[in-house]
Amino acid sequence: MSSISVQITFRCRDFVARRFRIGRRRASRTRLIAGTVAVLAFLLIPGHARAADQPHLAIFAQQINYLVNVQLRDGSEYVGLLDVLDPLGQVATHINGKKWTLDFSSSGNRVEIVCQEGKRKCSIRGADVEMAAKFVVSEGHGYVPVSALAEILPRVTNLIANLNVHGRRLLLGISGVHLSSDVLKNPSRLVLTFPSPVKPAVTNEGNTLLLTFTREPVTTTGPETTNFGDPLITSGRFMVVNGAALYLVTATAPVVTMFSEGNRVITISAPPAAVPATPAQPPVTAPVQAQPVPAPTQPVPQKPAAPAFIVAIDAAHGGTETGALLSPTLAEKDVTLALARRIARELQSKGISVYMVRAGDTQMTLDQRASAANTAHAALYIAIHAAAQGHGVRLYTAMLPPSMAVPTHHAFVPWETAQSAWLDLSATAAGSIADECNRRNIPVRAMPAAVRPLNNIEGPAIALEVAPPSDTLEDINSATYQQSIASAVAAGITAIRPKLEAAR
Amino acid sequence: MISRPMQITIALLVAAILGMGFYALKLKQKVETLHATSDNRPAAPPVTGDLQTVTLWVAHDDGTLHQQQMQLAMPNEPAARAMRVLQALVQIYTGKDSPHPLGAGSDIEDVYLVNGTTAVVDLNQTLADTHPSGIMVEQLTIVSLIQTLTANVPNVTRVKFLVGGKERDTLAGHEDLKMTYDVSTVSQVAQELQ
Incomplete structure (x- = not known):
């Protein structure tokens, strides 16, 4: 998909004729059809979807979230060490023959990483780190297998690294935003609870609903797939794909989402039924004592909390x-x-x-x-x-x-x-x-x-x-x-x- | 042992070969320089029309725009007038001691007017390909072209740029050429650049 490029060229007269309707239609039928198909393809593929095709590693640290491009070399996924470490502190690199050195310093902590091109070892603070594939140098940049980051980053930053190699997501020094799910009855609804506000993209397709979390490092301790045994909400599946956390809800009928409690709770349920027309009230002839209003059983949509600055x-x-x-x-x-x-x-x-x-x-x-x-x-x-x-x-x-x-x-x-x-x-x-x-x-x-x-x-x-x-x-x-x-x-x-x- | 006359002959021959080689190299360089500087485009037809004083908005690379008066033979047809003043402006930019140098061979291919209010200015490929890169330097070119056009062809409210007859994303990596410029908005920017 990333190779799709839309090239629509107009000669000057064609451009003027089409854009400003001055009546010159000289474009051939073939060009018109090709152009229409290309424009439709472009419109139907949203920008974020096109960008998402690029494999990348999502790194979530205490004050910064960023993406690092992933390259496929000899069947292994690699990332540039400079790209990974530079947002976290001061970085300088040196090359001497096949020896590649990176100096990293942050908050008074100074570390030297020494790697040899073609070797499966790097030396950090004098101790060797074994890697699943060879260290690669290309155009002055040093590349390590993604899996090696689980060993390298804790030694360099003194922070705990939680790496999901297949999902291409790395949590550095943070525990993530824990998701807990619960199905409630009467009416059937799935309630997802988070300790901090979340703002996922919501996609409905038939009886399934997909929540995509790209900004929050959402995690779960439960099984990947949970079967709820509910007549409406059948199952929920959590996965991490290309750095994003996804939660797929399968239902027996179309469902909708409602956000509440400052975007800390997401409720997934059947769409609310149409409200019947209220019959005209008889004229009130005597003062009526105010009755306490019962708390609504349905979650009430609230104004979403302001996203983080x-x-x-x-x-x-x-x-x-x-x-x-x-x-x-x-x-x-x-x-x-x-x-x-x-x-x-x-x-x-x-x-x-x-x-x-x-x-x-x-x-x-x-x-x-x-x-x-x-x-x-x-x-x-x-x-x-x-x-x-x-x-x-x-x-x-x-x-x-x-x-x-x-x-x-x-x-x-x-x-x-x-x-x-x-x-x-x-x-x-x-x-x-x-x-x-x-x-x-x-x-x-x-x-x-x-x-x-x-x-x-x-x-x-x-x-x-x-x-x-x-x-x-x-x-x-x-x-x-x-x-x-x-x-x-x-x-x-x-x-x-x-x-x-x-x-x- | 080679005789002395033979040595002298060989030395003279070597010197002659080197001299001719050097001369041939010089000739080649001269021809290449001529090619680079000569303009092979067909000569423009003579412009007919009254000699008029026109106002050009000339960009200077210190980040300013200056209005400059010039006497030009101006045709009556609006699109031809626009073409004439824009070409005069680009000639200043490609000339000696230019305040805003553009690459040799930069020119305006054509100017179209649609409904009298929208101008489509077709820049030649050389202008875009050799244009210096940067937000300020690219903006100076575009704003000076728009201001010069609208100063001499009233009623134009929108301007669209093409390069070599085609749409292009940016002039030289920065200035947006996909958009259609609103003349009143550009005019406010021009005031700030004066």
Whole structure:
């Protein structure tokens, strides 16, 4: 599915004729049919489904959740050690012949990992770790089998790692969100309880219902499949697939979900029957004493709890799409990733959770980036760019006509103008970061720009373009300069956090 | 033992071969330079029309836009007027001492007007392929083209860009070319860039 690419090309006249209806229809029938099929395929496959085809490992840590691309080599699944460890602390790598070394430091804890290309062992803190397959070096990056992370990460981070190799999910230093299920009678309903709010995607198909948890590390201690023996709810099945927790409910009739208790309880039951028309009440001739109202037996839908405050950071470009070539040896994609990681660490140090849209050197489409940020329900989305022209920092908001609509996450909005209702809050966020840049004497400008995927983000969204601090282009990669910008961004976001939270 | 006259002859021959090789290399480089700089496009037909003072919005790479007056022979037909001013603007960008350098050979392929209010500007492939990459530098090009077009062809409210007759995601990796630009929104951005 990932190889599906929709290429619809129009010669200029065809384009004008079709888009603006000036009556020129010269496209051949074959092209028309092929185009229609391609568009239908594109529309029928949602963005997140296309993105989901890419195998990845989902890592859930205390303050950060991120995805790492998984590569298949010689029948084993591999991940890049740099991609796994970089969001967790400071990382530096060195290569000397076949010897590959990674220095990891976090909160004063410094660890060296030494691996040999082609060997099944790596040395951590002087002790060997056996791996199921050989260590691989490709383009300077070191790759280990996914299964080896269960041994490597606890030694490096001193945290307990709970790895589901087949489900491609790793819980690091956390126990997960425990799911417990219970079937109640009269009427039949399945009640799923969680210790903290959850927000799964719900998919109904016939008599089955699928809950997909991508943001919460949902776990269960019960059997994978539970047969309830209920006339309506037949069974429930828990599984972890490609980093996401899935709960499949099989019923004998269509069922619906209701969220309650601040999204901590999900009740699955038959749809409520249509309410019969209330007969007209006879005129009241005498005062009637108020009777206590019995508690409703059906769970009452409540307003969903506000999702966690997460900032989505998107390092622009990646993979073969390098972005601007800032110098013969410096690609925009590398500068953006380095700065994104610094900003993430600054935010985490202020207690703000971060979602890295691109955590490694991976290629993503603009639609995939927007889908990822929207699915994460980020309180703020920041796209990071870098350019050779000018100096300092430039902050951009979407170039869209303002909308009169009230910002809300609970309505369908057009993809191309999803940002319209959020322009004011996006500009406020950009202004707050600009103030902090000014305080640190970083030259800064803020203005609208037509940069995707800002238009497609349903929430406050800005793009940050960093330029060199001086006429020396290489200074754009200076640790001091980038740290100063990261600090300004984190301070700016912290300053407007109450406004961002109020809008959720 | 090789005789002295033979040695001299061989030395002269070697020197001649090296000299001719060097000369041939120089000639090859000269031809390649000529190819790179010469414009093989057919000559544009002479523009007929009155000489008029037009306003161009010229981008500068310090992140600013400046209005510049110019005398041009302007046709009466709106699409042809739009084409004329946009080509004049791109000529400034590709010329010597350009304030916003674009690649040699950059040009406007065509301009269409739909219902008199929507302009479709077809940039040539060279302009997009050689354009410097970055949000600011790409935005300066697009905003200056739109502002120049609307300053000289009134009633245009929306502008759509194509490259070589086809839709393209971005100009050079950043500026969105999928969207149709709203002229009033672009105008507000242009004020901030002045």
